[in-house]
Amino acid sequence: MARQPLLLEKWDFIVLLGESGGGKGTLVHNIKHYWLKDLQAASMGDIFRKKAAADPEIKRLTEQGILINDETTFEIFKEFAESHQPGLIDGYPRNRQQTIELIRFIKEKGWRVLVVDIYCSVEKIIERLLARNRADDKLNIVYKRHTDHMYLHPLVMEEIKTRPDLFDVIRLDGNLNSEITFTHFLLDVLRLVDMLYFYDLSDVETFFSAEKSEATINPGINRWICGFLNSIQEKMAVER
Numbered sequence: 711m712a713r714q715p716l717l718l719e720k721w722d723f724i725v726l727l728g729e730s731g732g733g734k735g736t737l738v739h740n741i742k743h744y745w746l747k748d749l750q751a752a753s754m755g756d757i758f759r760k761k762a763a764a765d766p767e768i769k770r771l772t773e774q775g776i777l778i779n780d781e782t783t784f785e786i787f788k789e790f791a792e793s794h795q796p797g798l799i800d801g802y803p804r805n806r807q808q809t810i811e812l813i814r815f816i817k818e819k820g821w822r823v824l825v826v827d828i829y830c831s832v833e834k835i836i837e838r839l840l841a842r843n844r845a846d847d848k849l850n851i852v853y854k855r856h857t858d859h860m861y862l863h864p865l866v867m868e869e870i871k872t873r874p875d876l877f878d879v880i881r882l883d884g885n886l887n888s889e890i891t892f893t894h895f896l897l898d899v900l901r902l903v904d905m906l907y908f909y910d911l912s913d914v915e916t917f918f919s920a921e922k923s924e925a926t927i928n929p930g931i932n933r934w935i936c937g938f939l940n941s942i943q944e945k946m947a948v949e950r
Contacts, residue, residue, distance in 0.1 A: 717746070717796050718903050718939065719946050721878070722821035724798040725812070727866065728828030729859045730755065731835035731852070733884035733891060734800045737828065740892040741798070745936040750794035754801035757786055772846055784811045791815070806865040813869065816876055824902075825870055825877050826895065830884035832856050878902050889928035896935040903942070916941055 716722055726734050738751050758778060762769035771778055787802045803809040816823055835856065839847040870877050880898040882891050916937030920930040 716822075717824070718899070718943060720822060720902065720904065721824040722795050722819070723791060723816070724749075724796070724824045724826060725802065726798060726800040726826045726828070727803075727863070728884060729830060729835055730801075730847075730855060731839040732828045732830035733882075733888060734828055736888040737826070737882070737892065737895065738798065738800060740888065740932070741895075744892070744932050745896075745939060749796065749798055751798040752790055752794070752800065754783070754786065754799065754804075757790070780805070780807045780811070783808060784815075787812070788815060795821075803866055804859075805862045806869055809866045809869040813873055813876060821876075823877050824899075825879045826882065827867065827879060828882045828884040828891075834885050887926070887928070889926060889932060893928045893931050893935070896932060896939070899939065900935065903939075 717724070726738065728734050735753065738753075742749055742751065755772075758768060758772050762772050768778065783802065783804075787799060790799060791797065803812050812823075836849070836852055839852050840849070867879075870879065880895060880902075882894055882898075884891060886894075916934055918930055918934040920927060924930065
């Protein structure tokens, strides 16, 4: 499959990491709402829940909060990534072995990946998950997932940080209001954009607007920054 145009001439793919309930789904919504409207995005959890409808064993594992084996998980990620580049996956990798497989995969592809790592307090996570009242969000399952994450996630990030040739990393506070978290995300994206595209901004246009129904200035800031990013992307496409 031919390589598709990159996001801001830099990234082939986005990987979104963090605990269930930490704000990943809302971040994806905001990315698509404000910035990358056509970005193909998927959650590993949602993919597994769909597969669970036809596979009793996967259903049992997901309902008990038990991680699916690494080989199956990688094949599902690979299938999505190869057919959705650029794209975004939420919830992969989740352990060191999956991270090593990811590194091998993107190195073979010649890709560069943006990793977005969202951290959030367990109190906030429990509050959000119990409110959504899903079958796999029972308190004991939430606690098990949290315990697994606290053990496995540092090993994931340790591997990722050894490969600055393949990854850029953004770390976000998921405890904050989602609009504020998204503003922080956009500012970090700007920080990572090639500075060459900032030298001549005479043909880049973006507008700031605020609506009376909005409680904070952040939605206006988010529209303004995304207008700027989209203008840069269009400029890059013309120059390509």
